[in-house]
Amino acid sequence: MSLGFTIVKRLAHMVFVMFGISVLVFLIFFATPGADPAARIAGRNASPQTVALIRKEFGLDKPLPVQYLRMMDRLVIRRDLTSYVNLGEKVVPTIFRAAPVTLSLVFGAAVIWIVFSILVGVLAAAFKDRTLDRLLMILSLIGISIPVFWLGEVVNLVSQGLLHNTWLFSWVPPLGYVPLHRDPALWFKSLVLPWFTLALAFIGIYGRVLRANIVEAMQEDYIRLARAKGLPEAQVLIRHALRCSMIAIFTLFGLDFGALVGGGALLTEVVFGLPGVGYLTYQALTNLDLPMIMATVTYASFFVVSANAMVDILYSVFDPRVRND
Amino acid sequence: MTEATATDPAVPLLAVDNLRVSFRTARGTVRAVDGVSFRLGHREILGIVGESGSGKSVSLMAMMGLINDPNAVIEGSIKFQGRELIGLGAREMRRLRGGRIAMIFQDPMTALTPVYTVGRQIVEQLRLHTDLSTGAARNRAVELLEAVGIPGPKDVIDRYPHQLSGGMRQRVVIAMALSCNPALMLADEPTTALDVTVQAAILDLVRKLRKDFGSSVILVTHNMGVVAEIADKVAVMYAGRIVEHADTPTMFRTPWHPYTWGLLDSIPPISGARPRRLSSIQGAPPSLQRLPPGCSFAPRCQYRSRRCAVKPPMIGEPDHRVACVLEPGERREIVRKPAQQNDEIPS
Numbered sequence: 001m002s003l004g005f006t007i008v009k010r011l012a013h014m015v016f017v018m019f020g021i022s023v024l025v026f027l028i029f030f031a032t033p034g035a036d037p038a039a040r041i042a043g044r045n046a047s048p049q050t051v052a053l054i055r056k057e058f059g060l061d062k063p064l065p066v067q068y069l070r071m072m073d074r075l076v077i078r079r080d081l082t083s084y085v086n087l088g089e090k091v092v093p094t095i096f097r098a099a100p101v102t103l104s105l106v107f108g109a110a111v112i113w114i115v116f117s118i119l120v121g122v123l124a125a126a127f128k129d130r131t132l133d134r135l136l137m138i139l140s141l142i143g144i145s146i147p148v149f150w151l152g153e154v155v156n157l158v159s160q161g162l163l164h165n166t167w168l169f170s171w172v173p174p175l176g177y178v179p180l181h182r183d184p185a186l187w188f189k190s191l192v193l194p195w196f197t198l199a200l201a202f203i204g205i206y207g208r209v210l211r212a213n214i215v216e217a218m219q220e221d222y223i224r225l226a227r228a229k230g231l232p233e234a235q236v237l238i239r240h241a242l243r244c245s246m247i248a249i250f251t252l253f254g255l256d257f258g259a260l261v262g263g264g265a266l267l268t269e270v271v272f273g274l275p276g277v278g279y280l281t282y283q284a285l286t287n288l289d290l291p292m293i294m295a296t297v298t299y300a301s302f303f304v305v306s307a308n309a310m311v312d313i314l315y316s317v318f319d320p321r322v323r324n325d
Numbered sequence: 326m327t328e329a330t331a332t333d334p335a336v337p338l339l340a341v342d343n344l345r346v347s348f349r350t351a352r353g354t355v356r357a358v359d360g361v362s363f364r365l366g367h368r369e370i371l372g373i374v375g376e377s378g379s380g381k382s383v384s385l386m387a388m389m390g391l392i393n394d395p396n397a398v399i400e401g402s403i404k405f406q407g408r409e410l411i412g413l414g415a416r417e418m419r420r421l422r423g424g425r426i427a428m429i430f431q432d433p434m435t436a437l438t439p440v441y442t443v444g445r446q447i448v449e450q451l452r453l454h455t456d457l458s459t460g461a462a463r464n465r466a467v468e469l470l471e472a473v474g475i476p477g478p479k480d481v482i483d484r485y486p487h488q489l490s491g492g493m494r495q496r497v498v499i500a501m502a503l504s505c506n507p508a509l510m511l512a513d514e515p516t517t518a519l520d521v522t523v524q525a526a527i528l529d530l531v532r533k534l535r536k537d538f539g540s541s542v543i544l545v546t547h548n549m550g551v552v553a554e555i556a557d558k559v560a561v562m563y564a565g566r567i568v569e570h571a572d573t574p575t576m577f578r579t580p581w582h583p584y585t586w587g588l589l590d591s592i593p594p595i596s597g598a599r600p601r602r603l604s605s606i607q608g609a610p611p612s613l614q615r616l617p618p619g620c621s622f623a624p625r626c627q628y629r630s631r632r633c634a635v636k637p638p639m640i641g642e643p644d645h646r647v648a649c650v651l652e653p654g655e656r657r658e659i660v661r662k663p664a665q666q667n668d669e670i671p672s
Binding site for chain 2: 222224225226227228229230231232239240244318320321
């Protein structure tokens with residue numbers, strides 16, 4: 001009951017935030033002083049006729065609110081916004097084709113980084129200040145420090161080149177994306193290395209944060225009580241300390257997951273040739289394809305905000321203290 | 326459970342002998358508990374009184390086997406129902422902990438795991454020490470909550486700790502401690518964090534529990550009033566040692582140790598003339614790393630003399646023992662003309 005209320009409230013909040021973002025994005029592209037949006041939409045070397053056509057099509061001679069509504073109409077309702085760089089390409093369907101790629105990549109990586117960071121955090125906390133702890137923390141730091149694009153290139157070099165013909169990496173398919181519904185096994189194989197590549201830095205960060213949180217939680221009074229109850233140390237650590245420490249990790253996860261789905265996995269997508277949302281944004285930026293940028297930014301913010309809302313809702317399942325009651 | 330030896334009245338429930346707990350630190354060894362000995366009978370309530378850092382809590386933690394600092398050294402003997410606890414294996418100690426020996430902590434606000442309902446936390450302990458099914462354990466948890474005076478236990482059992490008041494939470498903690506019928510309950514300042522009316526209710530509860538559950542209780546506190554209220558016997562601790570040990574009426578009627586005098590003088594009198602200023606003991610407790618070689622209270626003691634340079638042994642009668650060199654005659658002399666501290670010390 002109270003949980004349901006929390007969810008509804010959170011969803012309403014989400015709609016409000018998305019409206020705000022869409023206004024902001026619109027203003028950045030259409031109301032920046034000293035720049036003609038029509039010329040920018042037209043792209044490089046466009047003829048004056050094209051620019052005039054665009055000005056009419058987007059209603060750029062009308063007041064800003066009207067422009068905004070027209071834009072939203074074309075972006076969200078009619079979804080027929082077209083690119084002038086790749087002439088005739090409808091931008092919204094393009095994004096919808098790219099989204100499953102990004103989601104596959106990020107979901108898989110998220111599963112890996114959550115599982116492994118819990119492992120790292122718990123083991124390091126359990127063996128605090130001993131060799132295993134030090135080793136794991138150093139490895140985490142290395143993981144955080146390696147740039148993802150470099151790691152990706154090295155992984156490619158090894159798995160596609162140097163060792164591709166050995167038993168170790170002969171299973172690795174060529175770079176690119178295979179849709180899940182077409183061939184699940186191949187989908188999995190083509191994503192395993194990108195998943196781990198993307199997950200590595202997060203395993204490092206989350207592992208370290210989790211270790212710190214668990215170590216702190218182990219000083220809490222409720223841990224002393226859990227021990228006084230006669231619980232074995234492993235249960236104290238996992239059921240009490242880890243469970244309470246997961247709350248902080250979850251907050252972090254909501255932010256990172258949203259950002260990645262919204263295009264933050266750009267580098268990984270480019271390195272592994274995965275045509276996801278990040279890759280699309282990257283191309284749009286290099287081509288100065290304004291409608292595409294507009295659309296990817298709006299949809300990216302949609303993903304970030306809805307991922308955050310989802311995490312917040314799950315958060316109130318996780319932590320009873322944040323529920324409204 | 327082997328109750329046969331457990332209830333043998335000839336064996337004290339708990340016999341602590343020369344318990345010493347020290348911690349190795351970078352600046353040398355710190356002796357937190359220095360030769361504590363006492364006996365606790367069945368259904369007895371022992372109050373341990375002392376300032377912060379006097380070693381009361383560390384002693385309790387040692388009895389629970391909960392000192393897991395790798396730099397801690399625990400020596401001496403703690404015999405529970407005739408069984409030595411020091412050096413007992415981790416598994417056996419765990420079986421006792423929460424089962425035969427239970428513990429209540431100071432701050433109920435933070436004592437419960439915030440993400441689980443109180444019922445779940447009580448059931449967890451019951452399932453650990455008994456072979457009750459989850460359903461039966463839950464019913465037992467409702468009974469326990471009722472026994473500790475929680476109104477509407479069927480409702481409260483599904484609440485989270487943050488939804489309960491401090492007093493309620495302390496009752497939940499006590500219910501949890503009682504869940505497996507412990508023979509010994511260790512209470513570490515159970516009322517300090519609560520307001521006065523709730524304190525009284527919790528003390529009533531402890532007394533009632535001794536009657537209903539037959540547990541013995543060791544209650545650690547810095548509050549002489551609490552001790553007077555509830556304890557059968559009192560041990561006064563100072564700098565890791567018991568400096569005076571007697572039954573409660575004796576301790577309050579004829580205290581022997583100058584430190585005990587100081588503690589008793591610091592309670593505002595309920596009747597009679599109100600002192601101009603409540604007396605306090607001069608100075609601060611010594612650092613455990615730099616204890617004076619003789620009596621550790623000597624530097625703060627008004628009655629110190631050269632005799633205090635040697636560590637005083639426990640002397641006195643079997644049921645009233647004190648670690649002070651003052652002769653009975655001197656003591657009577659001092660008590661007859663009470664310290665004029667109040668007027669002497671400028672504020």
